[in-house]
Amino acid sequence: MTEEQKKVYEGLMSFYETHKQGKFVPAELLEHMEPIFEALGLRKDTVPGDRQHILVARDDATGDFVLFSPFMRELRRIYPKAHITLYASERNEEMARCCPYIDNLIVKDLETESSEIWEVYPFLVRQAVEHFLPYHFDLGFAGRLGIRPASILTMYMGGVRRRISYTQIRSDDQGQKIDWGWNALLTIPVPLMPIMQSDVDRDLYLLEYLLQLPVVDRHLELWTLASDRAAAEQALAPFLAKKQVKRLYTVMPCTSQKFREWPVERFIEMLKVIMKREKDVGLVLMGSRGDATRTEAIAKVFPGRAISLAGKLPFRVSAEVVGLTEKYIGDDTALMHIAAAKHVPVLTTFPYPAELTLQFLSVPIRFQPYRVPAVIVLPAKAAGPRCRIRPGTGCAEDEPHCILNITVEKMLEGYKYLNKCIEERRMAAMVLK
Numbered sequence: 001m002t003e004e005q006k007k008v009y010e011g012l013m014s015f016y017e018t019h020k021q022g023k024f025v026p027a028e029l030l031e032h033m034e035p036i037f038e039a040l041g042l043r044k045d046t047v048p049g050d051r052q053h054i055l056v057a058r059d060d061a062t063g064d065f066v067l068f069s070p071f072m073r074e075l076r077r078i079y080p081k082a083h084i085t086l087y088a089s090e091r092n093e094e095m096a097r098c099c100p101y102i103d104n105l106i107v108k109d110l111e112t113e114s115s116e117i118w119e120v121y122p123f124l125v126r127q128a129v130e131h132f133l134p135y136h137f138d139l140g141f142a143g144r145l146g147i148r149p150a151s152i153l154t155m156y157m158g159g160v161r162r163r164i165s166y167t168q169i170r171s172d173d174q175g176q177k178i179d180w181g182w183n184a185l186l187t188i189p190v191p192l193m194p195i196m197q198s199d200v201d202r203d204l205y206l207l208e209y210l211l212q213l214p215v216v217d218r219h220l221e222l223w224t225l226a227s228d229r230a231a232a233e234q235a236l237a238p239f240l241a242k243k244q245v246k247r248l249y250t251v252m253p254c255t256s257q258k259f260r261e262w263p264v265e266r267f268i269e270m271l272k273v274i275m276k277r278e279k280d281v282g283l284v285l286m287g288s289r290g291d292a293t294r295t296e297a298i299a300k301v302f303p304g305r306a307i308s309l310a311g312k313l314p315f316r317v318s319a320e321v322v323g324l325t326e327k328y329i330g331d332d333t334a335l336m337h338i339a340a341a342k343h344v345p346v347l348t349t350f351p352y353p354a355e356l357t358l359q360f361l362s363v364p365i366r367f368q369p370y371r372v373p374a375v376i377v378l379p380a381k382a383a384g385p386r387c388r389i390r391p392g393t394g395c396a397e398d399e400p401h402c403i404l405n406i407t408v409e410k411m412l413e414g415y416k417y418l419n420k421c422i423e424e425r426r427m428a429a430m431v432l433k
Helices: 002-018 028-040 060-068 070-078 088-095 117-135 150-157 199-209 226-240 264-277 291-302 317-321 334-341 408-424
Strands: 054-058 083-088 104-108 139-142 164-167 189-190 247-252 281-285 304-308 327-331 345-351 374-377 429-432
Touching: 002 117, 028 150, 028 189, 054 070, 054 150, 060 070, 060 117, 060 199, 060 334, 070 199, 083 088, 083 117, 083 317, 088 317, 104 199, 117 264, 117 429, 139 226, 150 164, 150 226, 189 199, 226 247, 226 281, 226 317, 247 334, 264 291, 264 408, 281 291, 291 304, 291 334, 317 334, 327 334, 334 345, 345 408, 374 408, 408 429
Parallel strands: 054 083, 054 139, 083 104, 139 164, 164 189, 247 281, 247 327, 281 304, 327 345, 345 374, 374 429
Antiparallel strands: none
């Protein structure tokens, strides 16, 4: 640990020792730490001509990471000579290592529950002092939309001079104002505009607000290698050698969160109808190693016309496999967003009851397949009273619940509508209730 790191670490931990029995007040942390940062020269403005050091903290799920890809491209376009560091979670390491817009990558799992700050404070101090402080970042972006995300606090602890994220002053479901004082940790709190838009556009607004200029190029990217594409083609070669298989569809009948998982039996019933009509189609069943039972159950129903690759390929190769197919049919997953990035049309399910009013942060709005022909099928009704009061995520259960109200007939209707969208080249997500 350098002398600089030692002084910041001691300052942050002395604040912890004297305040941990009370409420965490961000303004008090600033009052305690700003003299230390000033004395170390971490608050000096960049001299014209100096190379800026920029931090992007993006520690979240893989789907969110794919939606964030336009931000990284546009950040590099705006700051062509800056030294850009990306702080990514371990689950996104494969893609992050292929990002062409960064100079440095830090891979750690930063995000942690911060409902009780003092419980995670020492951990965040170590992360900030070890990984952020040595770079003397001039500018930092934390892209998470949540309240009190660890990334905002860690940016401050790491001495980042200008810190940008969405305002922490919010309204709850009843319209009551929430303000825990966390905007004090930001030099630029970006307004959270109450408009219907994808997280892609909301991420880009961080740059637009900073520059007061619109971002024109908003397309998704997928960061892989040519060798990944070659490995994907090799994985599918034996399957494509079958004479009856001319076209491929990705089928993803599983998710990391069970409440978003449509029953495998219904996937089978729906696919029987599709496969009977489309004699030249083969199914590529995707998922993690733990999903193999579900994918193999489907593959057995369609011998010679379905292959299960669940858990058999590295993530980037799996992404390239999706790019070699013509449609994505499945649950709301990271591969759904990868399909969109690869311009593959999407039919998907969201466990968001259609009887709930869609709000600007509702899941079907934020995480819709981006700029690709897509149909999102929603359950018409909530399956329980708790699910009728969650305008953000919808279903309130951990196991499949509201999503069980999506019928096979409704999914087949969605499939028919998707084909129409493809024919008419509608580059938007359509919600089917």
